[in-house]
Amino acid sequence: MSFRANRILIAAAASACLVALAACERNSTATDAPAATGPVAAKKAAAAAASADTTVTIAVEGMSCSGCENSIREAVEKLDGVAAVRATAKGKYAEVRCDPAKVTVPQIAAAINKLGYKADEKQTTVTK
Numbered sequence: 339m340s341f342r343a344n345r346i347l348i349a350a351a352a353s354a355c356l357v358a359l360a361a362c363e364r365n366s367t368a369t370d371a372p373a374a375t376g377p378v379a380a381k382k383a384a385a386a387a388a389s390a391d392t393t394v395t396i397a398v399e400g401m402s403c404s405g406c407e408n409s410i411r412e413a414v415e416k417l418d419g420v421a422a423v424r425a426t427a428k429g430k431y432a433e434v435r436c437d438p439a440k441v442t443v444p445q446i447a448a449a450i451n452k453l454g455y456k457a458d459e460k461q462t463t464v465t466k
């Protein structure tokens with residue numbers, strides 16, 4: 339391979355990295371805000387406040403940064419019956435305040451697994 343071709347490959351690889359970084363940064367900006375202030379969370383909280391009296395804590399493998407936490411939070415918040423979500427890469431779990439009459443642990447796990455993480459239904463605690 340010529341020197342020139344190598345340089346082009348390196349440049350392409352470098353710009354792919356920058357795109358990935360930008361995506362991570364973009365995801366990270368919302369991280370510092372508490373979960374309950376997101377527009378989806380606010381809407382859900384208003385709708386589900388009366389019945390969202392249960393907290394499901396589910397073990398999640400594969401999160402490495404705040405972008406991962408945000409992806410999980412946003413995906414699980416979309417589920418019907420979910421009022422608030424807190425995901426922690428460091429703690430390796432997601433905490434979901436929800437109405438157990440509307441959403442099940444397998445549904446929450448499926449939403450997380452669909453993103454490529456590994457939610458372990460067997461390592462789940464449900465507290466009221």
Ligand SMILES: [Cu+2]
Nearest residue numbers: 402403405406
């Ligand atoms: Cu990440």
